[in-house]
Amino acid sequence: MRNVTPARLIVWLSLIIAGIIAFFSFLMSIIWFEIIWVFPLFSFIIAFLSCFIVFRWGIRQFIEKKVRLIYRTIHNLKLDFKNEAQKVDLNEDVFSKIRKEVIEWDKSNRKEIERLTDQEKFRREFIGNISHELKTPIFNIQGYILTLLEGGLEDERINRIFLRKAEKSIDRMIEMVDDLDQISKLESNRIELSRQRFNLVELTNDVIESLEYKAKNRSINVHIVRSQKPIYVYADPSKISQVITNLIINSINYGKKEGETKIQFHDLDENIMVEIGDNGRGIAEEHLPRLFERFYRVDKGRSREDGGSGLGLAIVKHIIEAHQQTINVSSELKKGSVFSFTLKKA
Numbered sequence: 063m064r065n066v067t068p069a070r071l072i073v074w075l076s077l078i079i080a081g082i083i084a085f086f087s088f089l090m091s092i093i094w095f096e097i098i099w100v101f102p103l104f105s106f107i108i109a110f111l112s113c114f115i116v117f118r119w120g121i122r123q124f125i126e127k128k129v130r131l132i133y134r135t136i137h138n139l140k141l142d143f144k145n146e147a148q149k150v151d152l153n154e155d156v157f158s159k160i161r162k163e164v165i166e167w168d169k170s171n172r173k174e175i176e177r178l179t180d181q182e183k184f185r186r187e188f189i190g191n192i193s194h195e196l197k198t199p200i201f202n203i204q205g206y207i208l209t210l211l212e213g214g215l216e217d218e219r220i221n222r223i224f225l226r227k228a229e230k231s232i233d234r235m236i237e238m239v240d241d242l243d244q245i246s247k248l249e250s251n252r253i254e255l256s257r258q259r260f261n262l263v264e265l266t267n268d269v270i271e272s273l274e275y276k277a278k279n280r281s282i283n284v285h286i287v288r289s290q291k292p293i294y295v296y297a298d299p300s301k302i303s304q305v306i307t308n309l310i311i312n313s314i315n316y317g318k319k320e321g322e323t324k325i326q327f328h329d330l331d332e333n334i335m336v337e338i339g340d341n342g343r344g345i346a347e348e349h350l351p352r353l354f355e356r357f358y359r360v361d362k363g364r365s366r367e368d369g370g371s372g373l374g375l376a377i378v379k380h381i382i383e384a385h386q387q388t389i390n391v392s393s394e395l396k397k398g399s400v401f402s403f404t405l406k407k408a
């Protein structure tokens with residue numbers, strides 16, 4: 063009985079009833095007309111066809127009525143069985159099919175609930191992180207202004223210093239708001255990439271040059287290993303420049319004083335792999351899976367002067383993924399880190 067389809071059931075029921083009727087008409091034929099085969103055969107065919115049509119109609123009505131509610135719930139469909147997609151096919155094992163669909167619906171609902179719960183958690187964390195990150199510069203600015211108002215303004219020794227410090231805190235807030243704006247645009251695909259063919263080596267040299275002052279401050283030697291030949295890739299140069307800038311700044315900020323940052327290009331079949339490695343403090347393994355999350359910082363307690371708000375790598379990952387490429391990190395504590403990403407060759 064497991065895989066009985068309604069159509070088969072209708073045929074069997076019609077055959078049984080037609081058989082019974084044919085049997086009685088056979089008996090009647092014997093009594094009244096002596097044996098005449100035509101009458102029972104004729105009544106068998108008529109009975110079978112009538113039962114088949116009536117049962118087909120009745121069972122379809124019955125099943126459709128019963129499953130209508132289920133379908134309506136799981137598929138969010140209107141009560142409209144004129145639509146072919148919603149009609150019950152009597153040649154199928156309808157109930158097993160419905161059971162399967164309900165199980166799938168349940169699974170997808172669970173997934174959706176999990177996704178929404180994660181999103182809600184993420185949203186709460188996100189708001190908490192933003193307010194936490196903004197609090198520090200805002201309180202600093204408030205402190206500087208209060209000091210200036212309470213007499214500091216007239217004190218030539220500190221007035222300019224405090225104003226400059228307040229300006230630095232404002233710069234930090236602007237930087238963070240810009241980063242957040244960029245992340246939200248990248249996440250909602252509102253950033254159009256303007257892809258073109260460009261020389262990656264030249265772009266990297268420009269970035270190194272622009273960060274020379276920062277690197278010198280920590281006596282870090284930033285350089286490209288070997289290849290000075292042009293390497294052409296197809297990507298958005300301004301966005302890739304931002305990726306390389308963020309990764310080099312990190313290698314300087316978290317690198318060892320008098321250390322080095324090595325940049326290497328590897329020729330893969332269709333892509334170029336860029337590696338940016340340092341011999342700095344490194345990152346413990348447990349942090350690696352979460353490193354590219356927004357606001358994630360390894361050393362939560364460090365002073366605000368030492369590094370940023372943990373948005374840099376989130377932006378980097380978004381940009382690389384918008385190019386349909388990948389980014390990875392490998393690192394060893396106290397030995398250094400290597401960030402590598404791919405770009406399409408041109």
Ligand SMILES: Nc1ncnc2c1ncn2[C@@H]1O[C@H](COP(=O)(O)OP(=O)(O)OP(=O)(O)O)[C@@H](O)[C@H]1O
Nearest residue numbers: 312313316344359360361369370371372373374375
């Ligand atoms: N090369 C590196 N060596 C060691 N730790 C690193 C390196 N790069 C990143 N990290 C760790 O990963 C964290 C996240 O980096 P990310 O660039 O996203 O944020 P950030 O540098 O703190 O702030 P910003 O938003 O200004 O970039 C850093 O806080 C740091 O702890």
Ligand SMILES: [Mg+2]
Nearest residue numbers: 312370374375
């Ligand atoms: Mg950074």
